[in-house]
Amino acid sequence: MDDTPKKFDRIIAILIQLQSKKTVRAQELAERFGVSLRTIYRDMRSLEASGVPLYGEAGTGYSLVDGYKLPPVMFTREEAASFIAAEKLVQKFSDKALGGSYNSAMFKIKSILKNEDKDWLQSMEESVLMQQTQTIAPDPVPNVLAELMKSSAEKYCVTLQYQAMDAESISQRLIEPVGVFHDYSNWYAIGFCHLRNDYRQFRTDRIFGIKPTEQPFTHQHQPLEHYLKKDQKPCDITKVRMLVDPKFARYLSTEKYNHGFVSEAVTKEGIEMLFMARDIKQWFPRWYMMYADFATILEPQELIDTVAQLLENYSNRLIAKHPESM
Numbered sequence: 001m002d003d004t005p006k007k008f009d010r011i012i013a014i015l016i017q018l019q020s021k022k023t024v025r026a027q028e029l030a031e032r033f034g035v036s037l038r039t040i041y042r043d044m045r046s047l048e049a050s051g052v053p054l055y056g057e058a059g060t061g062y063s064l065v066d067g068y069k070l071p072p073v074m075f076t077r078e079e080a081a082s083f084i085a086a087e088k089l090v091q092k093f094s095d096k097a098l099g100g101s102y103n104s105a106m107f108k109i110k111s112i113l114k115n116e117d118k119d120w121l122q123s124m125e126e127s128v129l130m131q132q133t134q135t136i137a138p139d140p141v142p143n144v145l146a147e148l149m150k151s152s153a154e155k156y157c158v159t160l161q162y163q164a165m166d167a168e169s170i171s172q173r174l175i176e177p178v179g180v181f182h183d184y185s186n187w188y189a190i191g192f193c194h195l196r197n198d199y200r201q202f203r204t205d206r207i208f209g210i211k212p213t214e215q216p217f218t219h220q221h222q223p224l225e226h227y228l229k230k231d232q233k234p235c236d237i238t239k240v241r242m243l244v245d246p247k248f249a250r251y252l253s254t255e256k257y258n259h260g261f262v263s264e265a266v267t268k269e270g271i272e273m274l275f276m277a278r279d280i281k282q283w284f285p286r287w288y289m290m291y292a293d294f295a296t297i298l299e300p301q302e303l304i305d306t307v308a309q310l311l312e313n314y315s316n317r318l319i320a321k322h323p324e325s326m
Contacts, residue, residue, distance in 0.1 A: 011043050018064050025061040084125050097143035140208045147210050148189045152177040155217045161209030176217045179224030190227045192219050240275040245294040
């Protein structure tokens with residue numbers, strides 16, 4: 001079978017990836033294209049034979065000789081359309097500075113499209129909307145994400161004016177940002193904190209000031225994913241069965257996935273939901289209490305007892321606070 005067209009597309013894609021990164025490992029290319037290392041080595045020899053100035057170093061990877069560039073790459077309609085969804089997400093879920101930079105990049109991308117593709121893209125843009133399920137509080141500093149990302153890439157320290165959740169006042173922190181991530185409608189940064197002499201997590205809406213310094217990093221940091229996995233402490237998983245009134249089950253449709261939802265089945269009594277819950281002492285029972293008037297816990301007994309104790313504690317506090325109304 002002649003796979004020449006497939007090989008040609010792969011070699012062009014390899015060349016584009018070489019232009020997008022300083023160094024590319026052969027194993028990385030093999031995993032991306034689903035081929036063997038031997039195939040990647042043959043592709044590299046083909047690029048060299050066609051006059052592309054490659055530099056390869058054992059154990060490091062391949063690089064293009066500095067200064068070698070290809071003409072601008074043309075995007076297909078489908079590739080350009082994928083940027084529309086990304087643009088909408090950036091506008092909704094990033095800070096003002098980062099959003100502005102992305103908008104500027106999008107203008108450049110659109111400028112190289114053919115006229116008919118520009119019209120097609122504009123029509124699609126008007127048909128895509130990102131809605132937020134809840135209001136997100138604006139970050140006190142409009143450029144915090146852009147500054148954190150820049151400092152982590154260029155490896156210089158930044159000074160933060162930061163107020164921790166349990167702190168009454170703002171403290172100054174000198175940190176080496178490792179990276180940023182988005183979780184539960186908030187942006188966070190992980191970095192080495194010189195004040196604590198350890199890695200710490202910072203929520204961006206608690207950052208009230210950020211200032212770059214000329215001080216370079218003092219540590220060689222692992223990739224961001226390493227520290228995220230490190231923060232994931234092992235915990236017990238408990239099977240939870242809950243019977244929900246069908247009329248109200250839809251109200252749990254989004255939040256249930258944050259609490260270990262596995263499956264559900266329609267029964268004569270209602271909709272039986274199965275969870276593999278991580279915390280039946282704190283978070284799960286408190287979440288359940290929001291829907292307790294139309295949901296019944298079937299098992300485990302430990303969760304039933306926990307909810308009963310929480311209700312009793314609340315009732316006692318309410319009576320003590322307002323005895324005249326009881």
